[in-house]
Amino acid sequence: MSISTEIADFITKATIDDFSTESIETAKIAILDCMACLIAGSTEPIAQLLCDQAKHNGGNPHSSVFTKNFKTSSQEAALINGAMAHALDYDDVTEGIKCHPSVFLVPVALALGEYINASGKDILLSYLVGFETACSIGSGLSESYFDDLGWHPTGPLGALGSASTASSILKLNQEQASVALALAASQASGLRQNFGTMTKPFHPGLACKNGVLGAQLASAGFTADQNIFEGRFGFLRAFSGGTDYSPANILESLKKTNHMMESGVEIKKYPCCGSSHLSLDAIFKIIESHNIDPNAIEKITSWVDFDPPRSLVHYNPTSALEGKFSMQYLLAAALLDNQIGLNSFSDEKINRAEIQNLMGKVIMTRHPGNEGKQSWMEGFHKVDIKLTNGDIISNTAERHYSGALRGATVEQVISKFEDCASIAFDTSLSHKMKDMILDLENLEDINQFIKLF
Incomplete structure (x- = not known):
């Protein structure tokens, strides 16, 4: 099988029981932190610009733009929510692939989850699947991808993690998930030269949109090359600068490494790089x-x-x-x-x-x-x-390299969420949001959470 097919096999067969309690609990804390950053970031100028553009372009009202009191297409909602979550650069990072994972996973899971009435357990599974996939693909890239070539690691890898999460939420079959990954690879982008402008948070927003689009097109019967990672003109060689990449590392990493435990989710204390x-x-x-x-x-x-x-x-x-x-x-x-x-x-x-x-x-x-x-x-x-x-x-x-949750305690993340949520919501409502996220595996329909916005 090709690499994309084997990754797709993982995406389509994974269940929540495949993940440890610590991984699941950390995923919930990461989602809580991402929502904190999204709420706080919703007041930034980029948010209004993207909302105005979405309203101008129109779209079926499938998914909510959080704090903005309107719905748009799942693609546009994922884009705007992803960009808002990264607008302050306050969101989490993961050590292994030097990127911001939750901003390209959570907005996708929620946008599509809202549309199909996914359960909280479905949201958690799709987050963990996307996290493990993005980290595994990142292990096959050259060091130059992360440092010298100008890529913003969150952009290209985010598109692939997003497509994995979207494939999981939409319950695509193996062939469809493979196509979604290949479509995301062809849309992958994000240049470091744009750091310090609105385009930086646009990168994970666009990754979210591209992952949703890739999964939706794949579900409709779109085709793409299965050798998108290892091929001569594929993702690994192109994004690695043509050298020092390793296709074998991807599958070895996917099969043998628990990235949530090994790479972790590091919570930011400061709203900056x-x-x-x-x-x-x-x-x-x-x-x-x-x-x-x-x-x-x-x-x-x-x-x-x-x-x-x-x-x-x-x-x-x-x-x-x-x-x-x-x-x-x-x-x-x-x-x-x-x-x-x-x-x-x-x-x-x-x-x-x-x-x-x-x-x-x-x-x-x-x-x-x-x-x-x-x-x-x-x-x-x-x-x-x-x-x-x-x-x-x-x-x-x-820097601390052990455990799934790094950089802050659970109590500190809850405090961060309450601080950020106070920008838009009263204490009673923010507590309801927090409690639902921390009990996400028992939520029957994610719309119970989303309607609070």
């Missing part, structure tokens, strides 16, 4: 233990576990979106404001004179001797603050 988070953790340790006068700082060095800039492409940001992808702004703001939160990102805050002055003192570099090697191999960041009197204050923060 995840590549900055360890340095932020390190600088907040310094802030907690030292009373530093920003005017007494000569230089700030952020030692990172990747070859800069990777995702942190804006050294001199001038807008709120650029600031989310700037180590210079984030460390300067942490020092001046003693926090990085939802209110840290506005054009006015980024263009403050004191911020601009301090940003010029921030240097980002990789730990010496590891230049050009695999990202995250060191697993820690170090921040050095050199003062004008010659003193150097340092601290480090490490």
